[in-house]
Amino acid sequence: xxxxxxxxxxxxxxxxxxxxxxxxxxxxxxxxxxxxxxxxxxxxxxxxxxxxxxxxxxxxxxxxxxxxxxxxxxxxxxxxxxxxxxxxxxxxxxxxxxxxxxxxxxxxxxxxxxxxxxxxxxxxxxxxxxxxxxxxxxxxxxxxxxxxxxxxxxxxxxxxxxxxxxxxxxxxxxxxxxxxxxxxxxxxxxxxxxxxxxxxxxxxxxxxxxxxxxxxxx
Numbered sequence: 001x002x003x004x005x006x007x008x009x010x011x012x013x014x015x016x017x018x019x020x021x022x023x024x025x026x027x028x029x030x031x032x033x034x035x036x037x038x039x040x041x042x043x044x045x046x047x048x049x050x051x052x053x054x055x056x057x058x059x060x061x062x063x064x065x066x067x068x069x070x071x072x073x074x075x076x077x078x079x080x081x082x083x084x085x086x087x088x089x090x091x092x093x094x095x096x097x098x099x100x101x102x103x104x105x106x107x108x109x110x111x112x113x114x115x116x117x118x119x120x121x122x123x124x125x126x127x128x129x130x131x132x133x134x135x136x137x138x139x140x141x142x143x144x145x146x147x148x149x150x151x152x153x154x155x156x157x158x159x160x161x162x163x164x165x166x167x168x169x170x171x172x173x174x175x176x177x178x179x180x181x182x183x184x185x186x187x188x189x190x191x192x193x194x195x196x197x198x199x200x201x202x203x204x205x206x207x208x209x210x211x212x213x214x215x216x217x218x
Contacts, residue, residue, distance in 0.1 A: 008055060012106055051109065059112050069106035079176070080120070082135040087176040088167065095119075100140055122179050136172035142181070161185075187217055 049055045062069055062078040070078070072092055079087040099115040100107060107115065129145040130137060137145065141159050153161075165177035173181060191213050195203040205213070 004187050048109075052113070055113060056109065059109050069104070070112060071106055073192055075107055075112075079119065081175045083174065084175065088174075088180065091176040091180040094183060113172060119179075123175070126175050126178055134172070136170070136174055137178045138172045142173065142178070145178075145182065149182065149186070151189070184217075 018200070037129055037163065047056045058078060062074050072089065075096060076087055076089055077091045079092060081087065095115055095118070096107060099111045101111055126137070129141050133139055139158060139162055142162055143155070146153055161181055162173065163169070163179045165173045167174065167177060192203060195205055
């Protein structure tokens with residue numbers, strides 16, 4: 001039997017969060033770089049009708065084999081943190097899976113647009129919770145973010161989460177790992193709720209159901 005602690009249960013099932021984590025995709029936003037890096041000038045390629053010229057230029061620039069789609073490795077080159085470090089490859093794969101709607105294993109331009117808008121939403125979210133403007137999220141900022149999303153988790157668990165995603169061992173997380181940690185919490189909670197049919201914060205599952213839950217969230 002797996003149990004969702006009472007304080008988490010009350011938050012998730014009892015009252016709505018003041019703000020949820022960004023959800024893919026969102027219509028109407030204009031894509032921007034996660035680092036505010038301006039696009040390179042000159043030599044703009046042909047832009048298809050209706051496409052955002054700046055974003056299409058970026059897509060073409062990272063499509064190194066010019067086949068019209070991006071691999072995980074190519075996509076990673078298009079995504080950078082505020083400190084100019086590349087995105088964690090696991091975060092890139094996570095977003096690739098979310099936006100690869102045709103299950104091709106690559107991202108075409110249309111899928112890339114949705115992904116970029118999703119990142120824009122996360123960037124605004126990150127900046128809101130980065131209270132000290134350090135460009136990273138520390139323990140208290142992560143706790144505040146998760147609580148705002150509706151997850152009243154213990155300090156001990158947040159410490160475990162921070163340690164898991166603190167790639168530099170500094171006691172904080174960069175933008176990419178902040179996204180990955182929050183998406184992971186939401187995904188696992190959603191999986192838990194699918195089994196918690198009476199919404200009491202408890203589930204009873206057998207061994208194969210447990211394996212299925214884990215495999216579906218890897």
